[in-house]
Amino acid sequence: MVQIENLVKRYGNLVALDHLNLKIAEGEIFGLLGPNGSGKTTAINCMLSLLKYDKGTIRIFGEDMRPDNYKVKQQIGIVLQNVAVFDELTVYENIDYFCGLYIPDKKKRKALVEEAITFAGLDDYRKMHPKKLSGGLLRRLNIACGIAHKPRLIIMDEPTVAVDPQSRNKILEGIKKLNEQGSTIIYTSHYMEEVEQICTRIAIMDHGHVIASGTREELKKMIKTGETITIEAIPLTEKNLEEIRTLPHVFDLHYEDQVLTVRCTGARHNLIRLLNYLQSQDITFGQVSSELPTLNDVFLEITGKQLRD
Incomplete structure (x- = not known):
């Protein structure tokens, strides 16, 4: 569907994309x-022929992507992070306008607009103007405008930013439904749990190129963390901390405000060994939790950064 090879984009001395594949x-x-500045937005803009690049090739649907390749562009839908609708138009009129950029036939367009309104759950708001919509409804309108023409490829850049949990769930359900209906989706988000929930494959970018890619499980196997144990309300001395560090399979430890976080490799019985040690030292503690690695653990270990940096 999309093939990018050795893509290079420079802004003066700054290399935004460094042989991206x-x-x-x-x-x-x-x-x-990818963290801010990793090259995600630049890659998307180059993919859409909104930016000229210095080197490399971009092929979409098997064709070279060029600014004048309208045959390819007509099959792409875009949902940007910043809501892009007209305040002067109603919900229905906005969707009809954006759909009309791709579908000139009025009869066909009307059916598509109605389908998009139902899909986004906007039936009760079709005559309202964007300024009167909540943040979640506005996001859903933004999505309806981008997908009404039934594109084969949909690019979604942070579609759930600043929305309530109910609207976020509605949007995520809609994305999965679009995929089931045949659309391929490129999805960027700062919410790791969303990506882990809906994405079939993931690429992590930094410094303008992909540093890791694969399914959720494949990415988790690339890192050292196999289990993260957290124990609350636990009083520990420096001697205790040093002894915990020497326990088998422990490779990282953090202790602050009487909360202990221990990261272990994927061995069995890590929690039992830690609890046995605490019992042997007659150390009392509060709530205990043990978690398998998450996508956030993968990101932190591979890039050394929080995604929201």
Whole structure:
């Protein structure tokens, strides 16, 4: 569906994309992650021929992507982070306008607009103007405008920013439904749990190129963390901390405000060994939790950064 090879984009001395290679198969929900400045937005803008690049090739649907390749562009839908609708138009008129950029036939367009309104759950708001919509409804309108023409490829850049949990769930359900209906989706988000929930494959970018890619499980196997144990309300001395560090399979430890966080490799019985040690030292403690690695652990270990940096 999308093939990017050796893409280079410079802004003066700054290399925004450094020989970026990316392949996205038809039918995927492809997560594109990276800290601010990693090159995600530049890559998307180059993909859409909104930016000229210095070197490399971009092929979409098997064709070279060029600014004048309208045959390809007509099959792409875009949902940007910043809501892009007209305040002067109603919900229905906005969706009809954006759909009309791709579908000139009025009869066909009307059916598509109605379908998009139902899909986004906007039936009760079709005559309202954007200024009167809540943040969640506004996001859903933004999505309806981007997907009404039934594109084969949909690029979604942070579609759930600043929305309530109910609207976020509605949007995520809609994205999965679009994928089931045949759309391939490129999805960027700062919410790791969203990417882990809906994406079939994920690429992590930093410094203008992909540093890791694969399914959720493949990415988790790339890192050292196999289990994270957290124990609250636990009084520990420096001697205790040093002894915990020497326990088998413990490779990282953090202790602050009487909360202990221990990261272990993927061995069995890590929690039992830690609790046995605490019992042997007659140390009392509060709540205990043990978690398998998350996508956030993968990101932190591979990039050394929080995604929201």
